[in-house]
Amino acid sequence: MPFIRHLLTLSLGAALLPVTALHAEELPAPIRKIEAKGAKIIGSFDAPSGLKGYAAQYQNRGMTLYLTADGQHVLLGNLYDADGKDLSAEPLQKLVYAPMSKEVWAKMQASNWIADGNKDAPRTVYLFSDPNCPYCNMFWEQARPWVNAGKVQLRHIMVGIIREDSPGKSAALLAAKDPQKTLADHEKAGKASTLKPLAKIPAAIQAKLDANMKLMEELELSATPAIFYLDDKGELQQQQGAPSPDKLLKILGPK
Structure with missing residues (x-):
């Protein structure tokens, strides 16, 4: 990338x-x-x-x-x-690069994401997320203190690339009556999650998944989680994979 x-x-x-x-x-x-x-x-x-x-x-x-x-x-x-x-x-x-970063941020804002945290949180972090991704789950766990304190809202751009049932599981999350709660339950359960993939993905949901995948391909990303955030200067930054503790503070801010 x-x-x-x-x-x-x-x-x-x-x-x-x-x-x-x-x-x-x-x-x-x-x-x-x-x-x-x-x-x-x-x-x-x-x-x-x-x-x-x-x-x-x-x-x-x-x-x-x-x-x-x-x-x-x-x-x-x-x-x-x-x-x-x-x-x-x-x-x-x-x-x-400055105009490109603004364009990328705007595209992520317009993508099909599931919110995790307070909509009024002062900091927003986007991540391309696969329901079968253990490192996505690790980052979800790492971010709990910031999310629970209302300091950060994570926005999960759902894709399906890891396993055969990944698209179906992402579709199930996007199609849920309460996507935010369903995602939280799935991540909280970890390997014990009971999230079932949709056997037949509705056209509207498939279109959302396709759009997310197209954006991921445009950014030349090949793995999850791909995390995007704005630093203290307002410049776009990216982290691939679950971050180290020092990197975590740069992404999420001070506790």
């Missing part, structure tokens, strides 16, 4: 020209050639030594292009100064 990994490491900043100020006819020919290969040119920025920088997005990844002073050649990759500072990080974060 390369784009998420970049989101974890880049910082905000830089004076940049947004894509709204760039028109296709104004892009230099070498940059247009890169665009024709499938890259989306997001914006431009100033670069040293006569170079002109362009931030681009390609298959959920950010990349920087540097047009040479003669306007005839393009360098692809990160640019470093004499002190070893990565001069490409800030433009990528500002123009590519």
Whole structure:
């Protein structure tokens, strides 16, 4: 999941020209050639030594292009100064990753999730969850002090990828009269859970599962739990698997 990994490491900043100020006819020919290969040119920025920088997005990844002073050649990759500072990080974060993270968060908000905790909790955490996932259950247990105290609401984006009956069990949770209670009972019971998969999944519920799976695939995720949260700077962060105690505090906040 390369784009998420970049989101974890880049910082905000830089004076940049947004894509709204760039028109296709104004892009230099070498940059247009890169665009024709499938890259989306997001914006431009100033670069040293006569170079002109362009931030681009390609298959959920950010990349920087540097047009040479003669306007005839393009360098692809990160640019470093004499002190070893990565001069490409800030433009990528500002123009590519920050907007992408907002888009991902909005998609998760609009996904088919089951709430776990107070709707007015000051912190929201999303996780892609499979009913047969032991690490999802472990994270559920880890989060109880925060959830029970009203500090965090977990939002379980239900998918079915681990076992053959996983889709049916996720469907049963989504179709329950009280999904929040049914999920709580299932997680509380652990291996002793009596949750039964739906033998026939209604079309409306199947559509919800399909949408969740499509989002998971878009984010290039392959395992559960995949946990998403906003850090103290409001930047999107991601954790794969049940977190360690120190990581848990970063995800859920202070007790």
